[in-house]
Amino acid sequence: MELKALLKSTTDLSLATIVMAASGLFFWIFAARLYSPEDVGTASALISFINLVFALSTIGLNIGLIRFYGKYGKRATGTTIITMLLLSIGLTTAYLLLNPGNIAETPEIVIGAYLTCFFGALYNALGFVSIPLRRTDVYVKMSFLYGLRIFFLPLTRTLKAAGMVLATSVGLALATAFGLREFKGEISPTLDLKFIGESFAISMSNYLGSIVNVLPLYLMPTIILVELGREWTGYYYVGFTVGNLLMTPMVALSTVLMRDGERKLFRKSLGIVLAYWLLATVGIFGLGAHVLSIFGKDYTKALPMLKAITLGLGPFGLVYLGISALTVKGKPGRILAVNIARGSSFLALSYFLLPKYGITGIGIAWVFAHLLATLLLDPKTF
Numbered sequence: 001m002e003l004k005a006l007l008k009s010t011t012d013l014s015l016a017t018i019v020m021a022a023s024g025l026f027f028w029i030f031a032a033r034l035y036s037p038e039d040v041g042t043a044s045a046l047i048s049f050i051n052l053v054f055a056l057s058t059i060g061l062n063i064g065l066i067r068f069y070g071k072y073g074k075r076a077t078g079t080t081i082i083t084m085l086l087l088s089i090g091l092t093t094a095y096l097l098l099n100p101g102n103i104a105e106t107p108e109i110v111i112g113a114y115l116t117c118f119f120g121a122l123y124n125a126l127g128f129v130s131i132p133l134r135r136t137d138v139y140v141k142m143s144f145l146y147g148l149r150i151f152f153l154p155l156t157r158t159l160k161a162a163g164m165v166l167a168t169s170v171g172l173a174l175a176t177a178f179g180l181r182e183f184k185g186e187i188s189p190t191l192d193l194k195f196i197g198e199s200f201a202i203s204m205s206n207y208l209g210s211i212v213n214v215l216p217l218y219l220m221p222t223i224i225l226v227e228l229g230r231e232w233t234g235y236y237y238v239g240f241t242v243g244n245l246l247m248t249p250m251v252a253l254s255t256v257l258m259r260d261g262e263r264k265l266f267r268k269s270l271g272i273v274l275a276y277w278l279l280a281t282v283g284i285f286g287l288g289a290h291v292l293s294i295f296g297k298d299y300t301k302a303l304p305m306l307k308a309i310t311l312g313l314g315p316f317g318l319v320y321l322g323i324s325a326l327t328v329k330g331k332p333g334r335i336l337a338v339n340i341a342r343g344s345s346f347l348a349l350s351y352f353l354l355p356k357y358g359i360t361g362i363g364i365a366w367v368f369a370h371l372l373a374t375l376l377l378d379p380k381t382f
Helices: 003-034 037-057 061-072 074-098 107-130 136-152 154-159 161-186 193-228 230-257 263-293 297-311 313-329 332-357 359-374
Strands: none
Touching: 003 037, 003 136, 003 230, 037 074, 037 107, 037 161, 037 193, 061 074, 061 107, 061 193, 061 313, 074 107, 074 161, 074 193, 107 136, 107 161, 136 154, 136 161, 154 161, 193 230, 193 332, 193 359, 230 263, 230 297, 230 313, 230 359, 263 297, 263 313, 297 313, 297 359, 313 332, 313 359, 332 359
């Protein structure tokens, strides 16, 4: 794979993620102006859980798809999609049956949950499919279509919390319809157990490690809510969302590298990461306050945390490149160790730093967690 192709796929994945993150942020800002706080709380809790469901439902097949598409072809894409659909529906059903906080109080919200679960699983699976097919441009277009969910919020306002969930499902349905049309000739409706087994062997450690890292991020808003209150939870959400946008190009770059795995590309990618780190740091230290003030003057209180996150982008990028290299080399045990180290240390350090330094402590914890993880990487990668 040439550097030009690598950069194109990385740019496409970065753009798609940025579009989704930006539209998601505006979705909730707009929703907060149309719906009551109680409705926003109910809808955000349900949608957040469904997002966790999508992460759980991959069971590592997304990595296997990227690595083994050349071997299994359409069977790999079909197996990934069907597996994610079945697991997503099952986990969503379990959540609705448990009904925490009486969240499934109306038929409309139950219908919205299943529609979001169904189309969301397809949306995420098709995003994974676009990588080995070298059609990441399709995923970019899907992300723009998904962003149209904002325009359905006023139309579903009378349904309260269910309206936000249904608006989300409509956006996902539009994006999924387009993706299925583009990839209809590349999907075989089958379950290939051999592909699943081979994928597990190389990707299960990535999967377990990613879950270890996702869980602290899902838990953090609740921890801040308990320790610092709703106001600081909002500052954290906006600040960390901007930080996540900065991380996007590095995550995309590392994901695309798993498709080919040439060592010379890892060396070139390291240069890209270092250059981007420098630009991002200069940008945030110079313009970070202006960026945060777009959301409101008070949100500049998240600037110290955002600066800390920016300073940690270098170690973060190094860790992600290192994990990609370990995936290519087939070292699942080491991948798991890296992910457990950064996930558990981030949660533990945040717990101890939060009472003294507030949300800035979370930024500090994030930096040190990735510095620690770099010690476990393979130094021969670059």
